[in-house]
Amino acid sequence: MIQFERVSKRYPNGREALTHVSFHLASGEMAFLTGRSGAGKSTVLKLVALLERPTRGTVTVNGKSTGSLKARHIPAFRRQIGVVFQDHKLLVDRPVFDNVALPLVVAGAPLKEVDKRVRAALDQVGLLGKERMLPAELSVGEQQRVGIARAVVSKPPLIIADEPTGNLDPDLALEVMRLFRRFSDVGVTVLVATHDQHLVHELAKREIVLASGEIQDDGADSLPHVVATR
Amino acid sequence: MSLSVFGTRHVQALLGSFGRLARNPLATALTLLVIGLALALPAALDLFVSNAQVATGGFGQAVDMSVYLKTGVPLAQARQLAADARARPGIARATLIPAQEGLKEFRKYSGFGAALDALPSNPLPDVLHVVPRASASSAADLESLRRYFTAWPEVDVVQLDTQWVLRFNAILAVLRRLAVIAAALLGAGVLAVVGNTIRLEILNRRAEIEVTKLVGGSNAFVRRPFLYTGLLYGVGGAVLAWVILEAAVLILDPSVITLAQLYGSRFALQGPSRQVLGALFGGGMGLGWAGAWISAHRHLRSIEPRA
Numbered sequence: 311m312i313q314f315e316r317v318s319k320r321y322p323n324g325r326e327a328l329t330h331v332s333f334h335l336a337s338g339e340m341a342f343l344t345g346r347s348g349a350g351k352s353t354v355l356k357l358v359a360l361l362e363r364p365t366r367g368t369v370t371v372n373g374k375s376t377g378s379l380k381a382r383h384i385p386a387f388r389r390q391i392g393v394v395f396q397d398h399k400l401l402v403d404r405p406v407f408d409n410v411a412l413p414l415v416v417a418g419a420p421l422k423e424v425d426k427r428v429r430a431a432l433d434q435v436g437l438l439g440k441e442r443m444l445p446a447e448l449s450v451g452e453q454q455r456v457g458i459a460r461a462v463v464s465k466p467p468l469i470i471a472d473e474p475t476g477n478l479d480p481d482l483a484l485e486v487m488r489l490f491r492r493f494s495d496v497g498v499t500v501l502v503a504t505h506d507q508h509l510v511h512e513l514a515k516r517e518i519v520l521a522s523g524e525i526q527d528d529g530a531d532s533l534p535h536v537v538a539t540r
Numbered sequence: 541m542s543l544s545v546f547g548t549r550h551v552q553a554l555l556g557s558f559g560r561l562a563r564n565p566l567a568t569a570l571t572l573l574v575i576g577l578a579l580a581l582p583a584a585l586d587l588f589v590s591n592a593q594v595a596t597g598g599f600g601q602a603v604d605m606s607v608y609l610k611t612g613v614p615l616a617q618a619r620q621l622a623a624d625a626r627a628r629p630g631i632a633r634a635t636l637i638p639a640q641e642g643l644k645e646f647r648k649y650s651g652f653g654a655a656l657d658a659l660p661s662n663p664l665p666d667v668l669h670v671v672p673r674a675s676a677s678s679a680a681d682l683e684s685l686r687r688y689f690t691a692w693p694e695v696d697v698v699q700l701d702t703q704w705v706l707r708f709n710a711i712l713a714v715l716r717r718l719a720v721i722a723a724a725l726l727g728a729g730v731l732a733v734v735g736n737t738i739r740l741e742i743l744n745r746r747a748e749i750e751v752t753k754l755v756g757g758s759n760a761f762v763r764r765p766f767l768y769t770g771l772l773y774g775v776g777g778a779v780l781a782w783v784i785l786e787a788a789v790l791i792l793d794p795s796v797i798t799l800a801q802l803y804g805s806r807f808a809l810q811g812p813s814r815q816v817l818g819a820l821f822g823g824g825m826g827l828g829w830a831g832a833w834i835s836a837h838r839h840l841r842s843i844e845p846r847a
């Protein structure tokens with residue numbers, strides 16, 4: 311689902327955030343992306359969501375190379391990826407329903423379908439009944455879960471999350487991570503960037519470790535089924 | 541995407557744009573006022589020219605001639621002259637206005653009643669008002685007609701209004717062209733006003749645009765509500781311009797009617813015609829849409845989601 315081949319990323323200010331990064335995340339697989347602050351985790355996710363393009367190397371997502379994708383194909387490309395941010399990026403002046411519905415609305419889903427799917431997504435994150443509330447009326451944990459509902463509402467094959475538990479207390483954080491694991495259980499590919507080692511151990515999933523923009527541990531070998539195929 | 545979904549999305553975008561304008565009534569009203577005035581001005585000029593043409597229709601198209609008889613010509617003889625004139629080919633109408641009647645009219649409309657009473661006798665002559673046929677209104681025809689009347693011993697002066705008509709029509713043509721120039725300049729102004737308003741709106745909604753693009757909203761999707769906002773500004777401005785024109789007509793009409801009566805006409809001001817209204821709404825909507833499109837095209841591109 312995600313393939314990085316010798317990817318380097320240099321930002322316009324000259325800062326080299328990634329150097330020769332290669333890894334492969336199979337369809338339906340879930341992995342954590344860990345490393346210290348500044349290691350390049352967010353940059354990896356930005357390259358996946360096509361918020362940035364690689365300076366060198368190729369990033370392939372769901373069979374499409376991002377380097378050469380034309381501008382007019384970017385919206386359709388992004389619709390197959392559910393993105394969750396630490397600061398959740400909700401529209402503060404719109405109720406929960408509108409926020410969650412946005413990916414369906416931009417994709418032109420029929421109104422009935424929108425209604426059904428938004429309720430289903432809110433149900434999955436335990437927020438059914440709060441459709442008409444504004445983000446500011448919710449707790450931080452609830453806001454984060456609205457962001458997750460928005461990421462999954464259109465049933466994308468890939469979900470990426472950047473520090474989704476950064477603002478949550480440990481109990482809530484674990485709950486949110488379990489939510490991601492549940493999506494992965496039904497076949498969604500999940501890539502979560504976090505620096506919380508405790509959570510990573512708790513969930514027992516593959517861990518890709520970045521250090522100063524380079525892959526320190528690909529984590530693939532530790533996966534039982536990968537070991538079995540070698 | 542099915543047609544109904546397509547339609548629904550447009551209706552949603554339209555309602556959304558409308559809602560946003562309604563939530564900001566003062567700013568919206570000011571913008572609409574500027575657009576309305578810019579549309580109303582050239583339309584008002586055009587309206588003025590059309591009305592001037594209608595008002596002067598009687599002598600603006602067919603030229604006419606006033607044949608002043610010498611004082612002291614008996615009325616019966618004047619009547620005979622009028623009948624002779626009528627018998628001439630090339631003459632559509634020849635109406636005798638006897639001095640008595642001319643005085644009555646003058647007294648009624650001029651406001652010089654008291655001054656007239658002070659005069660020992662009627663100072664006005666009998667006048668023969670002659671309207672040539674349209675087919676016999678060329679400069680040469682009129683000149684030969686003038687010579688025909690001047691040859692009568694009873695005739696004092698023949699006054700031909702050709703020169704005046706030509707000048708008047710030339711003035712109207714200038715005003716019409718002025719209306720076109722004003723429309724072009726003010727149209728560019730509307731484009732700029734709408735464009736700038738939309739630019740500010742885009743900057744205000746930057747966060748929303750970024751998120752929308754992040755979840756896969758296309759440029760067309762993001763642009764749509766702004767185009768509808770521009771369209772609504774255009775429609776609103778046109779409605780306002782219409783109201784301004786009708787109000788102006790309403791306010792001016794009584795004094796214009798009085799003025800027309802002084803000239804012995806039953807003329808009353810005409811409101812904007814269908815064509816003018818069509819131009820007003822078509823122009824307003826087109827300019828609103830175009831201004832919004834240019835602005836959206838320039839500014840939406842640069843807004844890309846950031847992580």
Ligand SMILES: Nc1ncnc2c1ncn2[C@@H]1O[C@H](COP(=O)(O)OP(=O)(O)O)[C@@H](O)[C@H]1O
Nearest residue numbers: 321323325327346347348349350351352353354
């Ligand atoms: N937009 C940017 N422009 C310039 N430098 C950036 C930008 N984003 C990140 N960086 C730099 O790239 C490096 C990696 O950043 P990032 O991917 O955000 O790391 P992480 O998410 O692991 O903390 C950092 O040194 C950071 O300062």
Ligand SMILES: [Mg+2]
Nearest residue numbers: 351352353472
């Ligand atoms: Mg980061």
